[in-house]
Amino acid sequence: MTQETFEPLAFQEKPVDEMIAASRAFDAEMRRRHSVREFSSHPIPMEVIENAIRAAGSAPSGANMQPWHFAVVTSAEKKRQIRAAAEREERAFYEKRASAEWLDALAPLNTNASKPFLETAPCLIAIFYKSTTLTGQGKTRKNYYPKESVGIATGILITALHLAGLVTLTYTPSPMNFLNDLLQRPKNEHPFLLLVTGYPAENAQVPQLEKYPLEKIATFE
Numbered sequence: 237m238t239q240e241t242f243e244p245l246a247f248q249e250k251p252v253d254e255m256i257a258a259s260r261a262f263d264a265e266m267r268r269r270h271s272v273r274e275f276s277s278h279p280i281p282m283e284v285i286e287n288a289i290r291a292a293g294s295a296p297s298g299a300n301m302q303p304w305h306f307a308v309v310t311s312a313e314k315k316r317q318i319r320a321a322a323e324r325e326e327r328a329f330y331e332k333r334a335s336a337e338w339l340d341a342l343a344p345l346n347t348n349a350s351k352p353f354l355e356t357a358p359c360l361i362a363i364f365y366k367s368t369t370l371t372g373q374g375k376t377r378k379n380y381y382p383k384e385s386v387g388i389a390t391g392i393l394i395t396a397l398h399l400a401g402l403v404t405l406t407y408t409p410s411p412m413n414f415l416n417d418l419l420q421r422p423k424n425e426h427p428f429l430l431l432v433t434g435y436p437a438e439n440a441q442v443p444q445l446e447k448y449p450l451e452k453i454a455t456f457e
């Protein structure tokens with residue numbers, strides 16, 4: 237690999253009071269984010285999705301390998317196929333695969349095998365991580381920390397969509413390799429999660445979940 241050229245970092249130092257105000261406002265805005273399971277079918281501007289994916293693609297990644305693919309699905313027929321395949325896995329999950337302990341942990345969310353939002357929501361973003369990247373002529377290149385990298389990109393994507401005024405659901409049917417077949421993604425790409433995106437249904441309800449306070453999630457010394 238040839239050495240990258242370097243350039244000066246465009247960094248604008250902020251006054252401390254501005255930094256504190258910005259971080260406080262960001263925290264307050266992120267606390268308004270909720271995973272939503274009841275979607276409106278109202279269409280969304282595709283440029284919002286494109287810009288949010290561009291922002292996600294700016295994420296740091298192991299050796300800058302950018303080991304992600306975002307498959308955007310708005311076709312009613314594709315959504316129907318995804319719902320049918322996902323509900324098949326969910327029925328197996330709820331009826332036999334899930335342990336009693338797992339079902340117990342899910343009980344407060346009131347979920348079940350029925351996933352109408354996969355058809356109602358205007359947009360599904362299937363996120364794949366690439367363990368290797370195909371570089372042509374049958375050659376592959378190994379990627380480093382692909383799951384961590386895609387996890388970071390997904391966090392940015394969720395944040396970008398929230399700040400743009402949409403809601404999301406991080407949805408993970410298990411297993412979800414049916415996404416490779418339905419979306420014609422190659423074998424080096426592995427489904428990471430399905431990000432359901434759109435406007436909330438009118439009167440959408442969300443569980444009252446508590447987030448841990450700072451003292452419980454951070455230590456300072």
Ligand code: IYR
Pocket residue numbers: 326329342345347348349407408409410
């Ligand atoms: N995929 C199932 C079960 C499920 C699992 C977890 I972990 C959740 O946080 C929520 C649901 C479903 O979506 O119903």
